[in-house]
Amino acid sequence: MIIITRPDITDDELDHLRERIEAAGLHTHLSRGEHRTIIGCIGDETKLMELPLRSIPGVESVMPVLKPYKLASREFTVNRTLVRVGANAVIGGKEIAIIAGPCSVENRSMIMETATAVRRAGASILRGGAFKPRSSPYSFQGLGKEALKLLVETRAETGLPVVTEVLDTRDVDLVAEHADMLQVGARNMQNYALLAELGRVQRPVLLKRGLSGTISELLMSAEYIMAHGNHQVVLCERGIRTYERATRNTLDVSAIPVLKRETHLPVIVDPSHAGGDAALVAPLAFAAIAAGADGLIIEVHPKPENALSDGDQSLDFNAFIALMARIPAFAVAAERSFAPHSQLAEAREFTGAAVA
Numbered sequence: 484m485i486i487i488t489r490p491d492i493t494d495d496e497l498d499h500l501r502e503r504i505e506a507a508g509l510h511t512h513l514s515r516g517e518h519r520t521i522i523g524c525i526g527d528e529t530k531l532m533e534l535p536l537r538s539i540p541g542v543e544s545v546m547p548v549l550k551p552y553k554l555a556s557r558e559f560t561v562n563r564t565l566v567r568v569g570a571n572a573v574i575g576g577k578e579i580a581i582i583a584g585p586c587s588v589e590n591r592s593m594i595m596e597t598a599t600a601v602r603r604a605g606a607s608i609l610r611g612g613a614f615k616p617r618s619s620p621y622s623f624q625g626l627g628k629e630a631l632k633l634l635v636e637t638r639a640e641t642g643l644p645v646v647t648e649v650l651d652t653r654d655v656d657l658v659a660e661h662a663d664m665l666q667v668g669a670r671n672m673q674n675y676a677l678l679a680e681l682g683r684v685q686r687p688v689l690l691k692r693g694l695s696g697t698i699s700e701l702l703m704s705a706e707y708i709m710a711h712g713n714h715q716v717v718l719c720e721r722g723i724r725t726y727e728r729a730t731r732n733t734l735d736v737s738a739i740p741v742l743k744r745e746t747h748l749p750v751i752v753d754p755s756h757a758g759g760d761a762a763l764v765a766p767l768a769f770a771a772i773a774a775g776a777d778g779l780i781i782e783v784h785p786k787p788e789n790a791l792s793d794g795d796q797s798l799d800f801n802a803f804i805a806l807m808a809r810i811p812a813f814a815v816a817a818e819r820s821f822a823p824h825s826q827l828a829e830a831r832e833f834t835g836a837a838v839a
Contacts, residue, residue: 484531485546485558486522492541500539507531512554516561519543523559525710550745552702554709555716560747566687566715569644569663572607574687574717575749579814579821580778582646582689582751583803584610586793588630596785598641600800604807605823608664609634609643610780614650615792616670631661638663646689646780652680659684669693669721669756672704682711689780691719691753694732698741705748717749718742719780720771722757731759731796734767739774751778755796761787764798765806772813781806 486504488497501511501522509526524531528547536545550556565575574580583601588594588611598609613630626633634645644663649655650671658665664687671677672693681688688708692701705716720739722732734757742750754767768779784790784797798806807823814821 484524484528485548486524486536486542487544487546488520488522488541489543490518492520496539496541500541503534503539504531507534512559514560514562519561521559521561523548523553525553550702551699552706552746554714555702555705555746555748557745557747563747564714564716564749566717566749568608568646568687569638572644574751575777577820579772579776579810579819580608580751581606581807581810581821581823582608582610582778582780583783585612585784585790586782586797587612587615587625587791588633589626589791591633591636593785594630594633594637595640597783597800598637598643600785601783601803602641602643604800604804605821606643606807609637609641609645610666610782611637611645611647612792613647613658614654616648616650616668628657631658635661649677649681652677655680655684659686662686664689664717667691667704669696672696672701675704675707678704678707679711682708682713684713686713687715687717688713689717689719689751691721692723692735692738694724696723698738698745702742702746705746717751717777718746719751719753720757720776721753730757730763732757734758734770736770736774739771739776743775749777750775751780752776753780755780755782755793755798759796761796761798761802764796765802765809768806769809769813772810772819773817775817 504511507530509524512523514521548556567573583606585597613625615625638645646664646666647662648666648668649658666689669691708716722734725733727733752771754764758767782797783803787794787797790797811821
C-alpha cells in the first residue's frame with residue numbers, strides 16, 4: 484500500500500502519519516518528490532484496514548500496490564532510483580553508463596592494460612570476474628581472492644570503481660570489502676539466500692536476469708535484496724534461453740521498456756552475453772540504448788583469442804573504441820546523453836585506432 488500526501492503536509496503531520504502506520508506493525512518507506520511525498524507501507528496491510536487513513540491530517544489518497552513486488556514497483560517511489568558506484572559513477576541518470584572489462588581477471592598486466600584502455604574510451608566502471616561460474620568444472624574458474632586484490636590495485640591506479648560477481652553467501656563480506664558493486668550472475672538470480680545476504684551489505688548490487696527468468700521473477704529477486712535493507716539495485720537484461728541457436732542467448736529488447744514501466748530501478752543491458760559473438764555486440768548495444776537502457780556492460784580483452792573465458796564475445800580495444808564513438812548518436816535519439824569524445828582522442832592514441 485502507498486499513501487500519497489498533500490503538498491502542504493507539515494513535518495509534524497508526516498511524523499504522526501508514520502507513527503500511526505508503524506504502531507499497527509508495518510514499516511514505512513519515504514520517497515520525497517518536488518510536490519508530493521509517497522509513504523510505502525511494508526508488511527501485513529490487513530492491519531491497516533481498521534485505520535481511517537484518509538482522515539489522518541496530510542493524507543491525500545491511499546492506493547493498494549497489487550503487484551507481488553512492492554519496494555521495486557514504479558508506484559512505490561516518486562523519482563527513479565539513481566545508483567552511485569564508487570565516488571563518481573552513477574547509473575540511472577540522464578547519462579548512459581558504460582561498464583567494461585574482461586570476463587575474468589587473468590593477471591595484473593592484463594587487467595591494468597584493459598582498465599586503462601576502457602577508461603580512456605569513456606567507460607565509468609570496470610568489470611572483471613574473480614570467481615567464475617562455468618558450465619564445465621574443468622574450465623577456468625577465476626583467480627578468486629588474488630583477482631580481488633588485483634582489482635583493488637587497478638582501481639587505485641585508474642580511478643575506476645569495480646564490479647565483480649559473488650557466488651557464495653560465505654564470500655559476500657570478502658567481495659564487498661574489495662569491490663564497489665557486487666554482481667549476481669544469471670545462474671544465481673533466484674539464489675534467495677545469496678540475495679538476502681546482499682540485502683544487508685552497503686554496496687550496490689548488479690542483478691542479472693536468469694536464463695529462463697521472467698520479468699516478474701527478476702523483479703521479485705530484486706525485492707528480496709531490497710526487503711533486507713539494500714535499495715541500491717541495478718537490473719541487467721542479458722538475454723534469455725530460447726529455441727534459437729544463431730546467438731548465445733536471445734536479447735529481450737522488449738524487457739527494457741517493460742522494466743522501465745514497472746520499476747524505478749535502473750536497467751542496463753549485457754550485449755556480450757546476449758549475442759555471444761563480438762560482431763553482434765555493437766548492434767545489440769545500440770538497440771538497447773534506443774529502447775531506453777540506462778547503460779551497458781561489455782566484455783573487453785586485450786587479445787580476445789587468448790582469453791581464458793568468453794573470448795568469442797569479447798571486444799578488443801579498437802572495436803570497443805569504435806563502439807563508444809557511435810553511442811552518442813543513439814543516446815541523443817533516446818533523449819539521453821553520452822559524451823566520451825574528450826577521452827576518445829587519448830584512447831585512439833593509446834591503441835593506434837583510427838576512429839572518426
